Amino acid sequence: MAIDYSLYLITDRNFLKGRSLKTVVEEAILGGSSIVQVREKNISTREFYRVALEAKEITNYYKVPLIINDRIDIAQAIDADGVHLGQDDMHLSIARKILGKNKIIGISAGNLEEALEAQQNGADYLGIGAIFFTGTKKDIDVPIGIEGLREIYGKINIPAVAIGGINESNFREVLSTGVDGISVISAILDKKDIKAAAKALKL
Template sequence: MLIDYSLYLVTDRSFLNGRGFKECVEQAIEGGVTLIQLREKNISTREFLAIAFQIKEITSKYNVPLLINDRIDIALAVDADGVHLGQSDMPINSARKILGENKIIGISANTLNEALEAESCGANYLGLGPIFYTTSKKDINTPIGLDGLKEITKKIKIPCVAIGGINSSNTKEIMESGVNGISVISAILGEEYIKQASEKLNTIIKSI
C-alpha cells in the first residue's frame, strides 16, 4: 500500500466542543487529510472499539488509511491499516509478529538515536517531534526544533512526519525540512471550519 503521509490528522475529541466526531473527521478528509490516527485516552476498551468502528466507516468510504494509537488489539478488531506506537509501547518486533507484514507500524521519535533504532527494527514511518511546544500533549518531550528535524530527516530513509505545535503559519518551513508530511490535531479539529482548515494546510503542502 502506497501511503500519502502529507496531511496526517491525529484525533482528539476534546477540541470538538460538542460537535459530532464522525462528521468532523469526514470534513477533515474532504478538506484534504490523507491519513487518520485514532487517539483515545482514558476510555474503556469497549468504548474505544465502538468509536474505532465508526471512524473506520468514514476512512473506508474515502479510502483513507486508519491507524490506531497504541492499541494493537483495537487495530486488529476493526481491521485498521496499522498502529502508531510510542517509545514506551510494545516493541516493533513484537507488534509486527501480531499484526503481520502488511500492516503499517509508525513510531514516535524525539532523537536521532530513537529514529535510527525504529528504522532498523522495521518501522514503516516515524512521527518526529515535538517540533515546537504544544498544548495537545501534557507528557511532552523537549522540542527538537527545525534544526533537529533536518538532522534526523537527512539520515533516515523511511517516511517522516513532523508533529507538535504545527499550524498554517509554520507548515511551509517544516515541509521544506525534508519531511513527508505534517501531523496535526488542533490546527484542524480546533478550528471552527474544519474542512476549510484542512484545505488551507493542504494547499500549503502542495505548494512546496
C-alpha cells in the same frame, strides 16, 4: 501500497465541541487529510472500539488509511490499516508478529537514536517531534525544532511526519525540511470550519 502522509490527522475528543467524530473526520478528509489516526487516552476498551469503528466507516469510504494509536487489540478488532506506537508502548518486533507484515506500523521518535532504532526494527514511518511546544503533549522539555527535524530526516530512509505545535503559520517551514508530511490535532480540530482548516495546511 504507497501511503500519502502529507496531512496526518490525529483525533482528540477534547476538540470535538459537540460534533461527532465521524463528522470531523469526514470534513478533514474532504479538506485534504490523507491519513487518520484515532487517539483515545481515557475511555474504555468498548468505547474505543465503537469510536474506531465509526472512524473506519468514513476512512474506508474515502479510501484513506486508518491508524490506531497504541492499541494493537483495537487495530486488530476493527481491521485498521495499522498502529502508531510510542517509545513506551509494545516493542515494534512484537507488534509486527501480532499484526503481520502487511499492516502499517509507525513509531514516535524524539531524537536520532530513536529514529534509527525504529527504522532498523522495521517501522513503516516515523512521527518525529515535538517540533514546537504544544498544548496536547505536556511532557515535553525542549522541542527539537526545525533543525532537529532536518537532522533526523536527513539520516533516515523511511517516510516521516513532523508532529508537535504545527499550525497554518509554521507548516511551510516544517515542510521545507523535505519531511513527508505534518501531523496535527488542534490545527484542524480546534477550528470551527474543519474542512477549511485542513485545506489551509495543504501546499
